[in-house]
Amino acid sequence: MYDVVIIGAGIAGQTAAIYAARKRMDYLLLTKELGGQFLESGEILNYPGIVRTTGAEFSAVMREQLEFTNVKVWEGEVIKGIKKIKAGFKVVSDKGSYETQTVIIATGARPRRLSIPGEEEFRNKGVTYCSICDGPLFSGLDIAVVGGGNSALEAVDFTHKIAKKIYLINMGKKFSAHEYLIERIESYENVEVITEAETKEILGDEFVTGLVYKKKRRKYRVDVQGVIVEIGRTANVDFVKGFIELDDNGHIAVDCQMNTSVPGVFAAGDCAAGREYQYVISAGQGCMALLKAARYLANRRP
């Protein structure tokens, strides 16, 4: 019986594990792969104590820190569900099951899909969800970036020197991104901003050749060879549906101490409710969840 099983090894899960290791708790860090969304981050300029870094550099430092703290990571575990048992919980993965007194869910989120014709068909044939991976392949091409949040604007920022022309297609009237990013994007001459536009279809033959959007009841077409989709995130919570309460947005409902609807189960990071998705918040929540789990254990012991 473990003290705590931490599910997911993005920044929230890794932070929880560092604290668990230093508190000498009997813990497990289960994950499909070590990393999390910051792997796919380009520049990171807003993490306190670090002036400027990239997703790749940051993950290398995190890994070094895990090694320094002797955190063991159980990789390749796909979690199927959590069950309540008398002494606590049973976490079931594709490889086995683990009994524990408390659980921290830190499974993060994945890119949301547009769910429109052509999207699946042309995935990896011009449609991508990872601009820093596949963006360089759009060298000299015209592309569209769909979205209006930080991730979409970061994708434009990353690719504006690579692509020839970028259409930034935003559903809303305004961007919901950090002001410094909006200022940057507006200064780029090869970026055309299209607002209040709903992306309807991705066109192509062998590869992407265009995108159709609708604006004020009229349909328009732009000729592009690449489409970067950055329209927000879907929380990775399918395995706890029915076990735990979710909010209207499909994230795990939590209070300010990272308690979920099930006592002894905590959630942290982008899988948890809060509507703000930042590395520093995830790290803080991972820490809070672990400390609250430890407190829960202390109160439980006779």
Place this chain on the structure above:
Amino acid sequence: MAKIRVYSTKMCPYCRMAKEYLEEKGVEFEEIDVSIDREAAQEMIKKSGQMGVPQIEINKRIIVGFDKEEIEKELKAMKKG
């Protein structure tokens, strides 16, 4: 020994993971940065019909993405052959 090629871009995390995995396995490979080498990028896209990275060419077969199981399978087949 048959040639292994890794088509990658600079900042792509899955490319780095794939390269580290091959290093761990102790196999030699040629790294091609398709963000610099546009001709190689075209060649890669033509060969596989796919625009994503990483792409790992083992024994003339191309694996798109960092798929550990598929890489392992091809490495085993390569050793046998």
